[in-house]
Each structure stands twice: as structure tokens, then as C-alpha cells.
Amino acid sequence: MKNTRSAAATKQRTFEERLAQRLRSRKISDAKLRARQAQGKIRRFVNTNFFKAETVASLSLRRGECNRCGACCELVFKCPFLKKNSDGSSTCGIYENRPNSCRLFPIEPRDIMEVRGTCSYYFIEKPVRLGKAS
Numbered sequence: 001m002k003n004t005r006s007a008a009a010t011k012q013r014t015f016e017e018r019l020a021q022r023l024r025s026r027k028i029s030d031a032k033l034r035a036r037q038a039q040g041k042i043r044r045f046v047n048t049n050f051f052k053a054e055t056v057a058s059l060s061l062r063r064g065e066c067n068r069c070g071a072c073c074e075l076v077f078k079c080p081f082l083k084k085n086s087d088g089s090s091t092c093g094i095y096e097n098r099p100n101s102c103r104l105f106p107i108e109p110r111d112i113m114e115v116r117g118t119c120s121y122y123f124i125e126k127p128v129r130l131g132k133a134s
């Protein structure tokens with residue numbers, strides 16, 4: 001009887017420990033994603049304002065269309081100008097005057113990773129230039 005209770009307590013503790021471990025790892029992965037998102041916001045701000053040629057080159061590899069999910073407007077924090085529509089789509093309250101980093105999202109494939117894959121854009125590989133035949 002005592003052994004059964006002790007085994008049950010061990011099993012319970014193991015379950016609780018596993019749950020705590022899972023919550024800890026989820027918190028860590030959430031914190032890592034937030035850190036990546038914050039880094040991405042700064043990177044896009046710098047690139048769209050100071051590295052325009054590189055930004056244009058990167059955008060030339062982008063394909064697809066915006067599905068208006070609004071996920072890029074909720075990176076790190078929800079943009080105060082974001083309006084959610086009843087059909088699930090999103091609208092920007094300052095669409096005509098939005099900053100370049102919003103206007104041009106996503107600029108690189110890693111930007112898409114920051115929105116957990118909800119973005120409908122994708123990037124193609126950079127085409128390889130073949131040398132002239134001699």
C-alpha cells in the first residue's frame with residue numbers, strides 16, 4: 001500500500017516536473033522569439049532607411065501577395081494603428097503614411113520566421129549567373 005502511494009507520488013511529481021519543464025521551455029522559446037522579433041524590427045528599420053540598394057536587391061527575390069493577416073503588425077507588440085476586421089483581415093490605420101519597414105515587410109526570408117509562418121510571401125533563391133562561353 002505504502003509502495004503504491006509512493007509510486008503514485010513519484011509519478012505525480014514526475015508529471016508536475018515534466019509540466020514545469022515544458023512551461024519553462026515554452027517561456028524560453030517565446031522569449032527567444034520576442035528577442036528575434038525585436039532584433040528584426042531594428043534590422044528592418046536600419047536596412048530600409050540606410051541600405052536601400054541591398055533592400056531592393058532582397059525584395060527582387062520576394063514573391064507572393066499579402067494576405068492581410070496582420071501578423072507583421074504584432075511583432076513584439078501590437079501596433080496601435082492595426083485594426084482587425086470582422087472577416088479576420090487587418091487594416092492599417094495609417095496605410096498611406098506607414099513607415100518603410102512596414103511597407104516593405106518581409107524583406108528577407110528570416111522576416112517570415114518572425115511571424116511564425118503566417119505570412120503568404122515567400123522568397124526564391126538568388127539566380128545563378130552563368131559565365132560567358134569562351
Ligand code: SF4
Pocket residue numbers: 065066067068069070071072073105106115118119120121
Ligand atoms: S505577415 Fe505577411 S501576409 Fe501577413 S499582413 Fe504582414 S506582409 Fe501581409
